[in-house]
């Protein structure tokens with residue numbers, strides 16, 4: 109039976125209210141992104157990869173990733189590292205911070221990460237990978253999951269050998285992005301491999317890669333047997349892709365787009381502070397206002413403005429109806445004064461999985 113996108117499912121003891129999972133993305137998955145993902149239908153959201161070494165050394169910036177708002181749950185926090193014991197200790201910290209699930213990154217192809225023995229390089233060290241999962245699963249009471257690529261080299265089928273071993277070691281679910289580490293984001297995600305993977309592991313599998321529409325999401329669920337699909341790039345500056353996948357109206361009005369962007373900016377300024385947020389947000393202007401929603405010169409104007417306040421004023425001038433929508437959206441969110449920690453939250457320079 110192919111699951112409906114709106115059907116709930118379980119990872120261990122955690123109920124996930126839909127079959128749509130928002131991907132972890134370094135430099136993207138800030139709290140505003142995750143909360144927005146939940147509002148638009150994602151049943152599970154995930155932090156970007158958090159360095160175990162950073163947690164271990166009490167790096168203030170790294171610890172900033174561990175801030176969880178009440179409307180994010182269920183939330184997975186993803187950790188990366190290469191040593192079982194520090195990873196187990198980091199997992200305890202992550203759970204104490206409020207994670208419902210601890211996810212381990214065995215997918216990041218970026219050299220800065222793989223050269224430390226972490227990320228996708230662990231697919232070539234299955235004994236160590238197994239020990240990491242066992243140590244983390246032993247350390248915490250919440251489900252432990254792993255996100256991985258197919259292997260290092262193009263055409264690799266390493267995931268088919270490693271996946272079942274990680275389940276034996278204690279993984280409660282696995283996410284497969286069926287590209288090789290060498291491929292980075294080129295070519296296509298080969299979900300015929302996901303189908304083979306699903307048939308070999310006895311836990312729920314989340315299929316990641318190139319899911320951009322409801323039709324594609326349904327096809328991936330139907331042809332792979334995966335429990336859920338994960339959406340990454342399609343949701344960047346575009347929560348309406350999530351809405352479309354869930355079966356609701358896709359196209360937002362200009363006012364809705366401007367309002368979501370303004371809300372995203374305000375929340376991100378609270379998370380990162382104005383200085384860091386103003387740089388961080390520039391890529392989001394193009395993502396939100398692209399797709400023919402606003403003219404190109406307008407986007408270019410926003411990118412050169414110095415403060416987010418100026419950007420907000422321009423957006424409101426271009427779409428005055430956005431003001432009322434922002435007010436309504438803000439009224440529906442938990443009160444930031446009591447709910448969300450306002451200290452600066454760091455953005456990693458790494459590029460993920």
Ligand SMILES: Cc1cc2nc3c(=O)[nH]c(=O)nc-3n(C[C@H](O)[C@H](O)[C@H](O)COP(=O)(O)O)c2cc1C
Pocket residue numbers: 131132133134135136155156157186213215216255285316317318319338339340341342458459460461
């Ligand atoms: C900018 C960027 C950052 C990413 N960061 C992470 C990360 O921190 N952890 C991770 O497991 N995957 C990361 N990924 C991989 C995504 O989670 C996802 O598996 C991949 O983008 C394929 O899905 P998509 O085609 O829906 O984007 C990242 C991808 C992108 C594009």
